[in-house]
């Protein structure tokens with residue numbers, strides 16, 4: 157959930173940086189219409205994600221958890237010309253809204269996007285043959301983060317970039333603070349964070365945003 161301060165920072169960043177606004181406005185308004193406006197990346201987090209992708213000149217991205225396309229817009233914006241985003245979404249209504257916004261933006265920016273409907277644990281398997289990928293963003297079902305990570309280890313290029321959102325689960329991974337997350341979700345997320353700290357597989361850092369953003373590079377084999 158975003159606070160008043162997050163909101164003010166977001167407005168400040170909007171004034172500083174232009175480009176995506178009409179599309180971003182549409183995705184945020186659509187999320188609001190579903191009553192889910194607080195669960196997309198904040199504008200500050202989205203800027204970090206975009207800069208990291210741009211800095212590595214990436215072309216093939218997979219996103220798990222599209223919602224109405226906010227993070228997808230920033231990923232598309234950051235990819236090299238001709239690049240492709242495959243974005244996975246279980247909820248049909250979210251997927252339909254995101255598809256129409258992301259397709260328009262992809263055409264304008266000479267990129268490609270595929271919105272893949274269904275449970276990501278299953279639909280990821282369909283992407284195996286088109287890999288390896290050079291960027292993976294994890295923001296789907298919190299209880300499935302370890303499954304997504306195993307898939308990423310098998311399908312990300314050496315040196316490829318992985319970003320995961322919500323790795324603090326509103327503080328419940330590191331404290332007994334009351335939250336809406338189940339014991340299973342908390343335990344999966346703790347294992348997920350520990351695995352990403354395994355330096356034989358990943359080189360990464362946990363960025364202490366409100367929700368926690370894990371950023372990691374897959375080590376060369």
Ligand SMILES: C[S@@+](CC[C@H](N)C(=O)[O-])C[C@H]1O[C@@H](n2cnc3c(N)ncnc32)[C@H](O)[C@@H]1O
Nearest residue numbers: 196197221223226227245246247275276295297
């Ligand atoms: C936090 S939102 C994603 C926010 C989006 N990445 C953004 O920043 O704009 C999580 C999304 O994951 C979707 N989701 C949840 N479980 C899923 C699953 N098993 N497979 C695919 N998508 C799932 C939800 O429907 C929701 O749209």
